[in-house]
Amino acid sequence: MAPVDGSNLRFAVGDRVSCNMGSDGWASGKVVALQYREDHWPAKKTAPYQVELDPAFGSALIFAPMDIPKVIRAEMPSTFSLPEDGRDAAEVLAALKTEVAKLQDDPIVLTVSGPELMAVAEDGTELFVPKDAGPWVITMVVQGPTTSAYSSHLRMQLKVNTAWPKSPAEVRVHSWIHSPFVKQNGVMDEAAMAEALGTLDADVSPLCRTVRAAFSLLNNPSQFCEDDTDSADDAAESNKERLDVILKYKVQREHDWLFDPKRAYSTETIHPEYWKAYCLNTPEAWAALVTTEATEVYSVPLFKPELCKAFVEELDKFHGTGLPARRPNSMNNYGIVVNEIGMEPALDQLCHNLLQPLAHYLFPGVGSHFDRHHTFVVRYKVGEDLGLDMHTDDSDVTFNVCLGKDFKGAGLQFCGDQGATDHRKASLQYQHRVGHCVVHRGHRRHGADDITEGERLNLIVWTRNIEYRRSRLWSKFNIQSRSSGYKRESEPPDLVCLSFTHDRDYGVFKEYKGDKKRHRGKGWCPPIHAEYEGFMEEESVD
Ligand SMILES: O=C(O)CCC(=O)C(=O)O
Ligand SMILES: [Fe+2]
Structure with a gap:
């Protein structure tokens, strides 16, 4: 065990270090104490270091639980440090x-x-x-x-x-x-x-x-x-399960070309207007293509009807096989993650080649680079999931393409940005059109109105940009920083913007029906410091 004075530790008080913040990457700061303890910890527990993060990381005081390079290491050289060996x-x-x-x-x-x-x-x-x-x-x-x-x-x-x-x-x-x-x-x-x-x-x-x-x-x-x-072993097993589904489905595909990165999204299948803008890739060409539906909500024609039809047939085929499908998120019982059925290489090409330049035009910075994409199809039908509660996406830029089939209702309701004064004020009711794609930031509150007739399938691409998530801008919208960058709501929410999953006052305005009752009293929005004047919290039980 390390002596209490910390003489066995790799760093001393005042040393510059980088700390592993998990999926948020590394944060820089300086060591301010050794063998740090908190009062409520068991008698012998200490953390080797207390670190004060730099102002860029909120000047937070954190502790490093272990003295290993995975957790804390000497500050990494900045990207912009010039080579030390005389090269430029x-x-x-x-x-x-x-x-x-x-x-x-x-x-x-x-x-x-x-x-x-x-x-x-x-x-x-x-x-x-x-x-x-x-x-x-x-x-x-x-x-x-x-x-x-x-x-x-x-x-x-x-x-x-x-x-x-x-x-x-x-x-x-x-x-x-x-x-x-x-x-x-x-x-x-x-x-x-x-x-x-x-x-x-x-x-x-x-x-x-x-x-x-x-x-x-x-x-x-x-x-x-x-x-x-x-x-x-667990990771290898999970990969194997995933690949098994892909391989089993490979021999049953309805449209093999939909899985082919060279053929799925090409001049044959992409809407001619989109293809034109993509080939020109100038601000003028994108401007001529894009419809601004509301502030920071845009739409473009993207898929030809033949592509939408083939996509829907493929999904029907997959559902018919009874193969296990991974659901996109807890709110969706009938959608599937299409990367998990073998479409990932083709969707990489859609996302990184075709959609990336549009995102760069619409949202320079955050939309200028995509790292991972999480791509899935949502399905709504009378008797199944009807709509989707108000939420924000765990994406930086979201693309949402309507694939069909015929349906009535099912508008996509937009409200404000998470943490903004108008977070729960209505801004747009967008009507999906087959083949058209709506593009918005992930932190925009939105939800799908109930379908009243027919069936609707949409392809959703959530893109993420690691650099953006390391930036100050991200900490403003990051769910975990609800308490810091979050502004006070200007007024009571609009009814269409209420979420039964996330809001603390849903029950004040609306009745929790059926299965929704289990969410009563469990919401977080608005955070206490961001309550509008006259805010009342719902009772936690009926
Ligand atoms: O149904 C839609 O069009 C929206 C789906 C959506 O917002 C989501 O799955 O995150
Ligand atoms: Fe969404």
Whole structure:
């Protein structure tokens, strides 16, 4: 056990450190105390460090529960630190280009592009695109060996800064893979990467080694999980289950081309107006295409009717097989996550190639780069799910495309941004049109009105941008910071904007019917400090 004075610890009071904040990435700060204790802790419990985070991270006082590199480490060099070996950014970029060319010869790398400049948010600042000094992003599709639980193609990105290769690349896995080394946001665990890099020969280029290291962590997790082989086994099992469904369904597909990244979303299937704007990719072309439905809510024609029809037929076919489907979220009983039935490679192409430029035009910064996408279909029908309660999405930019079939009702009601004074004030009732896509920010409150006739299926793409989630802007809308950036509501809510799942005053305005009763008294909105004048909280039981 470490002596109480902390002399065994790696850092001293005043040292600059980075702390692992889970899916929020790393936050910088300085050590302010050693062997920290809180009064309510059991007698012998201490945390090795208390750390004061920098103002960019809210100046919070946190503690590091363990003195290990996964939890706390020496402050990482900033992306913008210039190389210490006398090179300038242009030289680093040239070296990177040579390395990328070598990657093309690596048999596990199917495609590679970049390096491209990326928008970043260093140390919690706003998102911005640096002019020429990096960081850069390299995008790849890598092939897993067919015998492993990870046999699918993996889309990955490497974020590389000007201190490369001294400062390692951040590896992001965009494809949905269960791995003990891929964090919730898709970033590969830095300490595990360092360990895996240490096992590889130094005679290949640093970029090839990075890819190889990531590959071995994903493919042989048990080799690196000596103390915890269970988590490696569980992850492998989950991958296997997922791939089993994909393989079983592969031989039963109605429209094989819908799964083909080269054919699914092409000039044959994409609405001609959208295709035109996409090919021109100028602000004028996008402006001519986009309809502004309300502030920050836009719509575009996206799919041809043939594509919508084929999509709906494919989903009907999948439902008919009885294969297990993963539901998109707890609010939806009949939708499915389409990445889980084998559509991920084709949807990657829709998302990263076709939708990305539109998002960049509509929401520069947050929409300028997508990391992961979570893509699913929602289904509403009389006798099944009718509509969707008011909510915000766990996405940064959401695309919602109506696939059909025939239906009445089912408007999409928009209110305000989470944490804004008009969060629960109505702003738009959007009417879905088959083939059209509505685009909005994830933090916008919205919900689907009940369907009154027919059946409705919509394809929903939730995109996420890791850099944005590291920025100050994100902490404003982040659910966990409800208590900080959240503004006081200006007035009582509009009835259409009330949520039976989230609101503390739903019962004051509306009756909880049927199954909704279980939510009474469990809401969080508005947070106490953001209550409007005259706010009354509902009684927690009937
Ligand atoms: O039904 C719709 O159109 C909206 C669905 C939605 O907002 C969601 O699934 O997050
Ligand atoms: Fe939503």
